[in-house]
Amino acid sequence: MQKEKKIAIVGAGLVGTLLGIYLRRRGHTVHVYDRSPDIRKINFSGRSINLVLSDRGIKALKDVGLDDEVLSIGIPVEKRAIHIGKDAVNKQFYGKDGEVIYSLSRGLLNKKMVDLAEQEGVEFFFESKIWDVTLTDATLHVGEEERGEWTELKYDLVFGADGAFSRIRHRMQRQIMFNYSQEFLNIGYKELNIPANPDGTHKLDKNSLHIWPRGQFMLMALANLDGSFTCTLFMPNDGENSFEELKTKEQLVAFFGTHFPDTKEVIPNLVEDFFKNPTSYLVTMKCFPWTYSDKVALIGDACHAIVPFYGHGMNAGFEDITVLNEMIDKYGDDWANLLNDYENSRKPNADAIAELSYRNFMEMSSKTADANFLLQKKIEKWFSDKHPDLWVPLYSRVTFSHQPYSEALAEGDFQNKIMEEIMKMPNIEEKWNSEEVENKIISLLK
Amino acid sequence: MQKEKKIAIVGAGLVGTLLGIYLRRRGHTVHVYDRSPDIRKINFSGRSINLVLSDRGIKALKDVGLDDEVLSIGIPVEKRAIHIGKDAVNKQFYGKDGEVIYSLSRGLLNKKMVDLAEQEGVEFFFESKIWDVTLTDATLHVGEEERGEWTELKYDLVFGADGAFSRIRHRMQRQIMFNYSQEFLNIGYKELNIPANPDGTHKLDKNSLHIWPRGQFMLMALANLDGSFTCTLFMPNDGENSFEELKTKEQLVAFFGTHFPDTKEVIPNLVEDFFKNPTSYLVTMKCFPWTYSDKVALIGDACHAIVPFYGHGMNAGFEDITVLNEMIDKYGDDWANLLNDYENSRKPNADAIAELSYRNFMEMSSKTADANFLLQKKIEKWFSDKHPDLWVPLYSRVTFSHQPYSEALAEGDFQNKIMEEIMKMPNIEEKWNSEEVENKIISLLK
Structure with missing residues (x-):
C-alpha cells in the first residue's frame, strides 16, 4: 500500500x-x-x-x-481475411496456433x-x-x-x-x-454496418479482420457479439477516390459497385449510414x-x-x-x-x-494486395516456423509479446533490411522455401 | 488599390x-x-x-x-570573426565584396x-x-x-x-x-554586454560577427550603434558545460577564464549581467x-x-x-x-x-573551429570565385539572394554531397586548389 x-x-x-x-x-x-x-x-x-x-x-x-x-x-480474431476481388479471399494468420486478438x-x-x-x-x-x-x-x-x-x-x-x-x-x-x-492524416473514416443474419449469426467469418484493400483507400470490418460487423471505410478526404467525390447517392452506389462489389449484399444500409454517419479524422x-x-x-x-x-x-x-x-x-x-x-x-x-x-496504413490498404509483399510474408512465416528462435515476425512481437515497442520497431527494421536482400534474389518466386534462402537469411542475421 | x-x-x-x-x-x-x-x-x-x-x-x-x-x-557586418584561442582570430567573409548583412x-x-x-x-x-x-x-x-x-x-x-x-x-x-x-532545443541563451570604449568607439571590430565556438556551446557578439556589443552566450540547459553548472560567481568566472579568456577585458560586468539577465529558450x-x-x-x-x-x-x-x-x-x-x-x-x-x-547551430558552435570544415569552405570559395556561374555558396543563396529558401536548401544539400566526395580525395589538403579538384567538382555538378 x-x-x-x-x-x-x-x-x-x-x-x-x-x-x-x-x-x-x-x-x-x-x-x-x-x-x-x-x-x-x-x-x-x-x-x-x-x-x-x-x-x-x-x-x-x-x-x-x-x-x-x-x-x-x-x-x-485469428487472421486477416483479405478481399482481393469478388469472392477471392486471402487469409493471413496473425500468429501461431492459438494466438489471437x-x-x-x-x-x-x-x-x-x-x-x-x-x-x-x-x-x-x-x-x-x-x-x-x-x-x-x-x-x-x-x-x-x-x-x-x-x-x-x-x-x-x-x-x-x-x-x-x-x-x-x-x-x-x-x-x-x-x-x-x-x-493529421489526409485520410478520413466513416462507420458502416453489416447487420446480423435473421438468426443472429454473422454474415462473414467472425474470427477474421476483413480487409478490402484498394491502394489509397480500404474498407475493413470487425465482428460484434450481436452478429453484426462494424465496418470502417478509410479514404482520402479529397482528390481521386475521396470522400469529397462521394456527394450523391448515385456516386456512392457506383463507387461501391466498382470497388467493393461483394459488399452489396452484406451492407444493406450503405446509403443511409454513409450520409448519416460523420466523417472522422485521424491524428x-x-x-x-x-x-x-x-x-x-x-x-x-x-x-x-x-x-x-x-x-x-x-x-x-x-x-x-x-x-x-x-x-x-x-x-x-x-x-x-x-x-x-x-x-x-x-x-x-x-x-x-x-x-x-x-x-x-500503407501495409493494410495497399501492400496486402501486392504479390511481392505476400511472398515476403510467406517467406518470413516459413523461416519463422522453422527457426522460431531466430525470427519472430514484427507483428507478433508487437501484438503477442511485451517486448518494448521501441525494440520491436528496431528489430523489425533490421528484419526488413534482410528481407529486401532476400527479395532481390533471382527467381525468388520459385526457390522461396529452398535451403539457399534459408542459409542466406541465417547469414544475414549474424 | x-x-x-x-x-x-x-x-x-x-x-x-x-x-x-x-x-x-x-x-x-x-x-x-x-x-x-x-x-x-x-x-x-x-x-x-x-x-x-x-x-x-x-x-x-x-x-x-x-x-x-x-x-x-x-x-x-561583412564577416565572421572566429575567436579560436587567445588572440587567434580567423576571418570568414560572408559573400563577395560589398555583400554585407x-x-x-x-x-x-x-x-x-x-x-x-x-x-x-x-x-x-x-x-x-x-x-x-x-x-x-x-x-x-x-x-x-x-x-x-x-x-x-x-x-x-x-x-x-x-x-x-x-x-x-x-x-x-x-x-x-x-x-x-x-x-524546444535543450540550449538556452543569455545576453551579456561589451560596453563602448570611453571615447565611444567599439572594443572589437564592429564589422564582424564575433564567434567564440566551443563545440556544444558558444559566445557571439554583434555591434550596436552606441559603441557597445550585444553578446549572447548559447549553452545547454543541463549536463556538461551548461547553465545548470554555473550557479556561483566562482564557477562563472572560472568557466569564462577557461573557455573565453580573451573576453575578460571586454566584458567587465560579466558576473552582474549573467545573474541579472534571464536565461531564454529556443523553439x-x-x-x-x-x-x-x-x-x-x-x-x-x-x-x-x-x-x-x-x-x-x-x-x-x-x-x-x-x-x-x-x-x-x-x-x-x-x-x-x-x-x-x-x-x-x-x-x-x-x-x-x-x-x-x-x-x-552545429556549424557555428562547432564546425567553425574544425580544420576540415574550414578547408571545405575554402575550396567552395575558391571554386565559386573561379566559376561564379556554377557555384553560389549556400550562405550566399540564403542571405544575398531571393531564391526561395526551399530551393536554396535543396541545392545546398546537393553541393554538400559533392563536397563530401571532394574531401575524400587523397591529399586534399595539398591539392585543394588544383586543376584536378576543379575538374572533379565540374564533373560532379553535371
Whole structure:
C-alpha cells in the first residue's frame, strides 16, 4: 500500500477507468471526471472503429484479475481475411496456433469498465467539464462553460486520461520546454454496418479482420457479439477516390459497385449510414514531458494519440498503466521520481507504436494486395516456423509479446533490411522455401 | 488599390508594423494591437539577440521606400570573426565584396518601425490584450484578464503577427486538420554586454560577427550603434558545460577564464549581467494552415518561429510580407484565393529556413573551429570565385539572394554531397586548389 492520496482522473474512457481500478487497489481515493453523460445511460453509437485487444492490454487487465470478464464480451480474431476481388479471399494468420486478438465494441467495453471501476470504489462525476488545471497544486477547474463560472477542486494528484484533445495537456502545453506535435492524416473514416443474419449469426467469418484493400483507400470490418460487423471505410478526404467525390447517392452506389462489389449484399444500409454517419479524422499526437512534478501526469491518448492501423491505441494506453504500476512497486510514495521514471521509460515506446501505426496504413490498404509483399510474408512465416528462435515476425512481437515497442520497431527494421536482400534474389518466386534462402537469411542475421 | 477593408493586426513587432505600412499603402484602415506598452515609452532591454537584416528583409523595406531609413541605424557586418584561442582570430567573409548583412538592435528598430507605421496612418492600441479570435467573422476578444470581461472588436480581416506564442494561432490550433509542432532545443541563451570604449568607439571590430565556438556551446557578439556589443552566450540547459553548472560567481568566472579568456577585458560586468539577465529558450514552431478563409491569416513568427542561428527570423517574416504583397497584385480583392496562395507558396520556404537555422547551430558552435570544415569552405570559395556561374555558396543563396529558401536548401544539400566526395580525395589538403579538384567538382555538378 502507498500512503493514501486523493487522486482525480480526468476522462472516464478505457484508460481512465482501468487506472482508477489500479489506484483503488493501492488504497487511494479516486474521483473520475468526464464531460459526457454516464455512458451506461446513453445509446452509444457513431464514429468508432471497433477496438482490438491484444496481449499488452490483456496483461494489464489480468494483473487486476479482470481479463476473463472483459474477454467474455470480445470475439477472438485469428487472421486477416483479405478481399482481393469478388469472392477471392486471402487469409493471413496473425500468429501461431492459438494466438489471437479480440474484437470489442467500444461502447460495450466502456460500460463494463465503468461498472467494474465503480465496484472497486471509484467515484464517477459525469457531465463535469474540466476546463483547466493548476499544475503546481493539482487543482481542477470545473464549470458549465469555458467562459462561465468555475469551481476549484483540490487534489493531491491529477491524471489526465482525457484523450487526444486533453484539457490537462492543453495547460501543460503552455509551459516552456514542452515539446508538442499534432499531425493529421489526409485520410478520413466513416462507420458502416453489416447487420446480423435473421438468426443472429454473422454474415462473414467472425474470427477474421476483413480487409478490402484498394491502394489509397480500404474498407475493413470487425465482428460484434450481436452478429453484426462494424465496418470502417478509410479514404482520402479529397482528390481521386475521396470522400469529397462521394456527394450523391448515385456516386456512392457506383463507387461501391466498382470497388467493393461483394459488399452489396452484406451492407444493406450503405446509403443511409454513409450520409448519416460523420466523417472522422485521424491524428498522431506526440508530446513531452508527460508529468509535472508529483502533481499531474498524462496517460493514454492524452500523451500519445496514434492512428488506428495497428490496433494498439487501447493496448498502448493499458500498457502505460502496467508501467506506472511497476513504478509504484519500485518507488513507493516517492511520486516525483515515480512519475519521472514512468514518462522517460514510456516515451520512446509511445513514439515507436506511433510510427508502426502510421506505417501500417500503407501495409493494410495497399501492400496486402501486392504479390511481392505476400511472398515476403510467406517467406518470413516459413523461416519463422522453422527457426522460431531466430525470427519472430514484427507483428507478433508487437501484438503477442511485451517486448518494448521501441525494440520491436528496431528489430523489425533490421528484419526488413534482410528481407529486401532476400527479395532481390533471382527467381525468388520459385526457390522461396529452398535451403539457399534459408542459409542466406541465417547469414544475414549474424 | 484594393477595396478598403477594416484590418486588425495583432502584434506591434517588426512584422506587424511593416505589414501595417503595406496595408495602408493599399488603402486599408489598419489597427495594430499589442499587449505591451508603447515600446517608444519604455526602456527596452533584456533578452534579445541582436537582429541581422539581410537581402530579403531589405527588399521588403525597399519596396516601400524605407530601406535607407532603417539601414541608417544598422551596422554593416561583412564577416565572421572566429575567436579560436587567445588572440587567434580567423576571418570568414560572408559573400563577395560589398555583400554585407546589418546588425540592428531590436529595441531601436522596433521603435523606428512604430514611428514609420504611425506616419503612414496605422493606428496603434498598446496595452490591449487580445485573448481570442472568432475565426468565422474576424472578431477579436480583448480584455484585461484571460478570465475577466472581454470586449468584441469586429474586423473584416485579422492578421496574427503575435509571435511564437500567438493567441490567434492558438485558436486556429483547436480546429481539426490543423497540423502543429513546437520543439524546444535543450540550449538556452543569455545576453551579456561589451560596453563602448570611453571615447565611444567599439572594443572589437564592429564589422564582424564575433564567434567564440566551443563545440556544444558558444559566445557571439554583434555591434550596436552606441559603441557597445550585444553578446549572447548559447549553452545547454543541463549536463556538461551548461547553465545548470554555473550557479556561483566562482564557477562563472572560472568557466569564462577557461573557455573565453580573451573576453575578460571586454566584458567587465560579466558576473552582474549573467545573474541579472534571464536565461531564454529556443523553439522551432511549425504549423499549417496559416489562414482561415478570407478572415484570418498568420504571418512571421506566429506561423514559423525558428531558432536564431541563421539570422533569418526577421528576414523570413519580412519576406512573408513581400509574398503577400505579390499575391495582392495577383488576386486584387479575392482575399480567399490570395491568402490560400500565400500560405501554400510560403509554407515550404518557412520549413526550409527552419531546417537551415537548426543546422546552423552545429556549424557555428562547432564546425567553425574544425580544420576540415574550414578547408571545405575554402575550396567552395575558391571554386565559386573561379566559376561564379556554377557555384553560389549556400550562405550566399540564403542571405544575398531571393531564391526561395526551399530551393536554396535543396541545392545546398546537393553541393554538400559533392563536397563530401571532394574531401575524400587523397591529399586534399595539398591539392585543394588544383586543376584536378576543379575538374572533379565540374564533373560532379553535371
